[in-house]
Amino acid sequence: MEQHSLTSKWSLLKDLSHLVYPEGCLICDRELSAQEKHICSFCQEQISYTDYQLYQDDTDMDKLFWGRVQVYSTYAHIHFKKNAASQKILFNLKYKDGSPLGYYFGQEIGNRLLGVDKFKSCDLIVPVPLHHKKAFIRGYNQSEMIADGISTIMDAPVIVDLAKRTKHSSTQTKKNRFQRWDNVSEIFKVDPKIQKYNHVMLVDDVITTGATMESLIKSIQNCAPDIRISVVTLAIA
Numbered sequence: 001m002e003q004h005s006l007t008s009k010w011s012l013l014k015d016l017s018h019l020v021y022p023e024g025c026l027i028c029d030r031e032l033s034a035q036e037k038h039i040c041s042f043c044q045e046q047i048s049y050t051d052y053q054l055y056q057d058d059t060d061m062d063k064l065f066w067g068r069v070q071v072y073s074t075y076a077h078i079h080f081k082k083n084a085a086s087q088k089i090l091f092n093l094k095y096k097d098g099s100p101l102g103y104y105f106g107q108e109i110g111n112r113l114l115g116v117d118k119f120k121s122c123d124l125i126v127p128v129p130l131h132h133k134k135a136f137i138r139g140y141n142q143s144e145m146i147a148d149g150i151s152t153i154m155d156a157p158v159i160v161d162l163a164k165r166t167k168h169s170s171t172q173t174k175k176n177r178f179q180r181w182d183n184v185s186e187i188f189k190v191d192p193k194i195q196k197y198n199h200v201m202l203v204d205d206v207i208t209t210g211a212t213m214e215s216l217i218k219s220i221q222n223c224a225p226d227i228r229i230s231v232v233t234l235a236i237a
């Protein structure tokens with residue numbers, strides 16, 4: 001099957017982003033004033049941006065992968081805080097129709113990373129896949145929406161079928177990090193077509209222990225040992 005037929009449906013709306021965004025605040029639904037764009041000032045005030053794109057030294061996200069897997073560069077857009085806005089963002093992305101919100105943050109991320117040297121060579125964007133059963137129940141993959149937003153700003157395509165999840169990982173929540181790694185270590189199947197790319201950006205909504213990401217990275221490196229891998233998430237917990 002032609003790869004691009006499986007790029008996500010939202011990329012069709014790239015040039016129509018003014019139609020993608022509804023009128024109210026994307027996070028709390030409040031009516032926006034004339035000065036506010038997509039997110040109201042109450043929510044905006046609660047969002048804690050990492051500014052990782054400005055760091056010269058290693059960030060907490062870089063350190064998350066130390067001693068585990070080789071990663072070329074990393075970026076998280078916001079800190080996940082125990083406040084209403086953070087929680088609503090992740091809830092909306094997962095359980096409401098979070099597509100406009102994911103797309104919006106994706107474009108913000110793209111704008112932050114556009115001038116960053118370590119991301120300039122990215123020629124492929126891959127959202128962390130959901131198991132197809134989960135995607136079917138939810139109707140969409142929230143990471144794909146973020147990836148699509150990034151892709152409209154940076155010159156790299158989103159291709160969703162190069163990595164697939166092969167089994168559920170829903171039993172992982174009560175285990176510790178090492179048991180969890182065992183549990184997720186075999187869940188990704190990577191298409192050898194990924195070898196023709198130089199630098200892949202993996203995109204997820206939130207990173208906590210990094211176990212799932214670690215597993216995906218190892219699966220990609222097994223398949224394409226020379227590819228550069230960068231990790232981008234909307235939030236870091």
Ligand SMILES: [Zn+2]
Pocket residue numbers: 025026027028029030039040041042043044
């Ligand atoms: Zn709001």
